[in-house]
Amino acid sequence: MTPFRIEPLFVGRVWGTNDLRPWYDQVATGEPIGEVWLTGDDCRVATGPHSGKTLGEIFREMPQAMMGEDAPSGDSPLLIKVLFAQEKLSVQVHPDDRLAQKYGQPRGKTECWYALAAEAGAQVAAGLKAGVTMDEVKAGIEGGTLEKSLRMLPVHAGDMIYVDAGTVHAIWPGSVLLETQQNCDLTYRMYDYGRGRELHIEKSLEAVQLKTKAGKVMPRVLEDRTILLACPYFTIERIPVDASRSSASLRREEESKAGLSYLFAAEGTGRVSSPSFRDVDLPPRGMVAVPATSPIFAILDMGGLDLIRITPRWPGKGA
Numbered sequence: 001m002t003p004f005r006i007e008p009l010f011v012g013r014v015w016g017t018n019d020l021r022p023w024y025d026q027v028a029t030g031e032p033i034g035e036v037w038l039t040g041d042d043c044r045v046a047t048g049p050h051s052g053k054t055l056g057e058i059f060r061e062m063p064q065a066m067m068g069e070d071a072p073s074g075d076s077p078l079l080i081k082v083l084f085a086q087e088k089l090s091v092q093v094h095p096d097d098r099l100a101q102k103y104g105q106p107r108g109k110t111e112c113w114y115a116l117a118a119e120a121g122a123q124v125a126a127g128l129k130a131g132v133t134m135d136e137v138k139a140g141i142e143g144g145t146l147e148k149s150l151r152m153l154p155v156h157a158g159d160m161i162y163v164d165a166g167t168v169h170a171i172w173p174g175s176v177l178l179e180t181q182q183n184c185d186l187t188y189r190m191y192d193y194g195r196g197r198e199l200h201i202e203k204s205l206e207a208v209q210l211k212t213k214a215g216k217v218m219p220r221v222l223e224d225r226t227i228l229l230a231c232p233y234f235t236i237e238r239i240p241v242d243a244s245r246s247s248a249s250l251r252r253e254e255e256s257k258a259g260l261s262y263l264f265a266a267e268g269t270g271r272v273s274s275p276s277f278r279d280v281d282l283p284p285r286g287m288v289a290v291p292a293t294s295p296i297f298a299i300l301d302m303g304g305l306d307l308i309r310i311t312p313r314w315p316g317k318g319a
C-alpha cells in the first residue's frame with residue numbers, strides 16, 4: 001500500500017482562532033477554528049488509489065497493510081492535531097488504558113505537545129503541584145480554586161511536553177501545539193474557570209493521578225536524528241533530510257519490522273517520491289501516512305523542510 005497525504009480537518013472550538021494563516025490557508029466562516037485534525041478517523045485520504053475514503057475506513061478495511069502484522073487492534077492508533085488556543089482550555093484529565101477499557105473503550109489517552117511556536121509568556125498546565133492531595137483537588141473543583149494547584153510550565157518553540165494518562169492538564173493561550181495522542185474519545189473536564197460548560201467531576205476524580213511522569217522532555221540528539229519523545233505509545237523524531245533521504249534511513253535501528261509511520265512538515269515542503277507510485281507532496285503542516293507495506297521511497301526536501309516523524313508503538317511489544 002502506497003504512502004498517501006491526509007486532508008486536514010478544521011474543527012471549530014470556542015477557544016480557537018478565526019484566521020489560521022500563515023499556518024494553513026484557512027479562515028473560519030462560523031465558529032473559530034481550534035483544532036486541525038491531521039489523522040482523525042474522519043479525515044479523508046487526499047492522494048492515491050484510496051482518495052476520498054476516510055482514515056477510519058482505511059484502517060478498518062486494511063489494518064495489516066496499514067500497521068503490519070503486530071498491530072493488536074484494527075483501528076487507527078494515533079490522533080495527531082495542531083492546536084490553536086486563543087483562550088484557556090478547560091482543565092481536564094484522560095483515563096489510562098485500564099480505566100478506558102472499564103468503560104468499553106479500546107484504549108486510554110496518553111498525549112504530548114510539541115510547540116511549533118510560542119509567544120512570550122505562553123504556558124500550559126501539566127500535572128499538579130507537588131504535595132497537592134486528592135482532597136485539595138476536590139475542594140479546588142468545588143470552590144473554583146483548582147488553578148492554584150496546577151503545575152504551570154512556560155512554553156517555548158521546540159519544547160516537548162509529555163502528558164501521560166491520569167495527568168491533570170490544561171492548554172493556555174499563546175502557543176501553536178502539535179498534539180500526538182492515543183486515538184481515544186475519553187476526556188473528562190474537571191474545571192472550566194466558571195464558564196459553565198458541563199463537567200465530569202466523578203469520572204475525572206477516578207482518572208486523576210496525583211503523581212505522573214508529565215513534564216518537559218529533553219530531546220535526545222543522535223547522529224542522524226533527534227528523538228523528541230519516546231513513550232510506550234508513540235515515538236516522535238525530528239529528522240534532517242538534507243536534500244533527500246531514503247525510506248530505509250528514516251527507520252530507527254530497533255524498528256526491526258516495517259510498521260506505520262506519519263511524516264509531518266513542521267516547516268517547509270517535502271515530496272515522497274518513488275518509481276513505484278506517483279509523487280506525494282507534503283505541504284507545510286501537512287501529513288503523509290506511510291503504511292507498513294509501503295514500497296521503498298525517498299523523501300525530498302523541496303524547500304525548508306523540517307520533518308517530524310511519528311510512529312505508534314504497542315505497549316509491551318517493543319518498538
Ligand SMILES: [Zn+2]
Pocket residue numbers: 092094111169
Ligand atoms: Zn488532553
